[in-house]
Each structure stands twice: as C-alpha cells, then as structure tokens.
Amino acid sequence: MDAFVWFTHQPASASWLKRELADKRPDLRFAFSRPGLTTFKAARTGVDGASSFARAHGHSLGRAASVDDVLALAAAVPAGAVLHVFERDPDRPADERDQAIAGTRAAALDTALRAAAPGRFGEGVEARAGEHVLDVIVAPAEHEDDGIFVGWHRHDASHGPFPGGVPHVAIPPGAPSRAWAKIEEAIRWSGLVPRAGERAIELGSAPGGASFALLERGLDVHGVDPGAMDPRVLGYVGAGGNRFTHHAVPAAKVARKDLPRTFEWLVSDVNLAPMVALKYVERFVALAHGGLRGAFITLKLNDDGVFEALPRLALRIGKLGATRVRYTQLPSHRSEIVAILER
Structure with a gap:
C-alpha cells in the first residue's frame, strides 16, 4: 500500500531537495507542495536521512481546516504523543523575520489543540528517542493562512527534537555575528x-x-x-x-x-x-x-x-x-x- 511522506525545508532549497531525493529515493513521486513543504507518494516507508535540505520530515496524515479536523487525524498516533506545531519557513532568512509576529500562528493553534483535548498530548515539546510526534504545520504568521497540514514521525537521531526540527535562536545583542x-x-x-x-x-x-x-x-x-x-x-x-x-x-x-x-x-x-x-x-x-x-x-x-x-x-x-x-x-x-x- 502506498504511503505519503513530507519534508519541510527552506523555500529556496526546494529544487535541491527534490533532486537529492530523486537520486537517493527514486521510488518517491511528487504529490503536493506549499512554499517550505513538499510531500511525496512513497512505495516504501522510511525517509530518515534522505535529504540534507530537510528541516523536518515524517509520514503524512492529511490536510485539515480546523482544530477538530486535526484531532480526528491525530487518532493515528498514541495518546501522550509529543505535539509539534510549527510554521513553514518563509521566503526570507529567519533572522530577518519580524520577531513580534513570527511563530504566533503556530502558538495560537498549539494552545487551541491542547485546550480542545486536555491530556491528549505530552506536556513538553522536546521529543525523546522512540516517542511518537504529531506534526502540525501551518503557513508563516506573516503570510496568508492556507490551511493546516498534519503528519507524524517517531523521534530518532535523524530528527531535531523540537517543533520543525529546531527553532530559530535569536541572536543576542552581545553576539559578534549570526x-x-x-x-x-x-x-x-x-x-x-x-x-x-x-x-x-x-x-x-x-x-x-x-x-x-x-x-x-x-x-x-x-x-x-x-x-x-x-x-x-x-x-x-x-x-x-x-x-x-x-x-x-x-x-x-x-x-x-x-x-x-x-x-x-x-x-x-x-x-x-x-x-x-x-x-x-x-x-x-x-x-x-x-x-x-x-x-x-x-x-x-x-x-x-x-x-x-x-x-x-x-x-x-x-x-x-x-x-x-x-x-x-x-x-x-x-x-x-x-x-x-x-x-
């Protein structure tokens, strides 16, 4: 049975990601994309380490339009799974985003999901080896809302432990460079x-x-x-x-x-x-x-x-x-x- 897999990435790296995957995983067939997110139909499961350009990756569950839709798709992962809600990368470097806006769409959806299903997800966001993670992916907060994409992965060393792999770390005033x-x-x-x-x-x-x-x-x-x-x-x-x-x-x-x-x-x-x-x-x-x-x-x-x-x-x-x-x-x-x- 065919499965679907997803990768998040910098929008500018989409062509390199596709070319690298075509070489490493020729069974993958393009399915759907948004800027910073690309999905494929896979003849076999497992994509760990398949692309150097992936910020995060996993198995697809589908698209959603509401909190209820997300929770319905979440039935595919065990209770207590780690919840990762994050925004796709915008078309500019992370340190050039308006930090007052960046991440606010994801934060609001995270709050809404936890309020709608108390106890359904683990309390923290840092995943540990072997834990199931529900990935809920939205457009950058400074862009128009274009729906919700839902996937999952099981955490291991090929994934960053935080939503989206790892968040941008703001450069402190005392640091000499980025x-x-x-x-x-x-x-x-x-x-x-x-x-x-x-x-x-x-x-x-x-x-x-x-x-x-x-x-x-x-x-x-x-x-x-x-x-x-x-x-x-x-x-x-x-x-x-x-x-x-x-x-x-x-x-x-x-x-x-x-x-x-x-x-x-x-x-x-x-x-x-x-x-x-x-x-x-x-x-x-x-x-x-x-x-x-x-x-x-x-x-x-x-x-x-x-x-x-x-x-x-x-x-x-x-x-x-x-x-x-x-x-x-x-x-x-x-x-x-x-x-x-x-x-």
Whole structure:
C-alpha cells in the first residue's frame, strides 16, 4: 500500500531537495507542495536521512481546516504523543523575520489543540528517542493562512527534537555575528552538547559569533582566521577561567605546537569551496589525536556545481572516523548546510 511522506525545508532549497531525493529515493513521486513543504507518494516507508535540505520530515496524515479536523487525524498516533506545531519557513532568512509576529500562528493553534483535548498530548515539546510526534504545520504568521497540514514521525537521531526540527535562536545583542545562532541551532538540533572545560577549535572564526557561543558555554576556544576578531571575544574570560586564543593565520599555516595537545570539538565555517575547506578539516581532525567528541562543519552551497559534488563530499566526510554523520539545513542558514559528526 502506498504511503505519503513530507519534508519541510527552506523555500529556496526546494529544487535541491527534490533532486537529492530523486537520486537517493527514486521510488518517491511528487504529490503536493506549499512554499517550505513538499510531500511525496512513497512505495516504501522510511525517509530518515534522505535529504540534507530537510528541516523536518515524517509520514503524512492529511490536510485539515480546523482544530477538530486535526484531532480526528491525530487518532493515528498514541495518546501522550509529543505535539509539534510549527510554521513553514518563509521566503526570507529567519533572522530577518519580524520577531513580534513570527511563530504566533503556530502558538495560537498549539494552545487551541491542547485546550480542545486536555491530556491528549505530552506536556513538553522536546521529543525523546522512540516517542511518537504529531506534526502540525501551518503557513508563516506573516503570510496568508492556507490551511493546516498534519503528519507524524517517531523521534530518532535523524530528527531535531523540537517543533520543525529546531527553532530559530535569536541572536543576542552581545553576539559578534549570526554565526552565534548557527552553532547554537546545530547544537540544539543534534543534541550533541559541548561541556564546560572542554576545548574547541574553530576554522574561519572571525569575527567570532560561534566562538563567543562556545566561550559562553565554558569552553576554551582556539580560533583560526587571519581576519580580525571582535574585542569581546579576544578579551573574554569565563567564570571557570576559559579564554579565547587567536591564530591569525590561514588554517594551513597553524603550527601544531601552538594548539592544545588534544581537543574535543572542531567547528568549521570558512568562506571557501567545500572541497577546499575539507582539506583543512581533515588536517585538524588528525591533529586532535583521536580526542574529538564531535564536529560541526558548514558546507557553502553557492551554485549547482557544489550541489552536484555533495555525494563526493559525503564520501570524504565519511572517512573522518565519525561513528555517525548527520546533515541538515538550519533556520539561520542561507545557501549552506551543516554536517554534524559524532565520534
């Protein structure tokens, strides 16, 4: 029996998502779409990890026009399921949305569903491994209402644990750049959380958004970038004494003696073609001497040529010794995705 599956994604990434799925899952047949949401008829079930561009994904239950319609479709999932109500991505970066409006449509529907069916859903929104999740998807609050789409998934490591995978994390006033939000979203989506006292190296660190986020989490951070770092990063001293060290040279010229003997985290967000960036990632993975717990590698997708190279990039990333590699496109991403490596 045919099933239907859905993917949410950035509207601008729809064509890349379809092309990637055509290669990885040729059994999928396009069924229905709205900006930021694409569904397919599937000859077989299971789509976990099928697309690097999916923000969230699962099995389709159908479209709804009211709270009662949603609750009728929800009969397909067990009582106590986690409820994820979220808005599709709009046609602009998450940090350019009006934060006074963004998310309000989803929040109102979440409240209405819980009020109409007390005790039907779990209290929290952070899903745990094995839990059933009811996904209720609506248009961005700043766009015209075009109905409700309902689906479900069973939570595992291929999904972010929050509605829509992970929400956009607002950039605080003290952060030097939007890279702060990118690393925070990657950590929250993956559940791979750095611990205070650990050490991280960031390639392409200037002006310091991601480094600042890691410093705030209590890590000692070494930033590799010939560019200037924000003074707030250079002068940071954490409660536990953690600090930032700037290596103001290209990644190829950092001397091994200037780095910590081991480090647990590698972050790369360099403005280079992914094939070039991976050369430096490979070098620093080797320099960690097996001590890495994880890595967050941003891959810039500036044109179709880079998209076509994704399978080759994945092969190289797969040889870095990770026990698990996951890919996603985060709310703060533009033409880029992140590879998350766990060792």
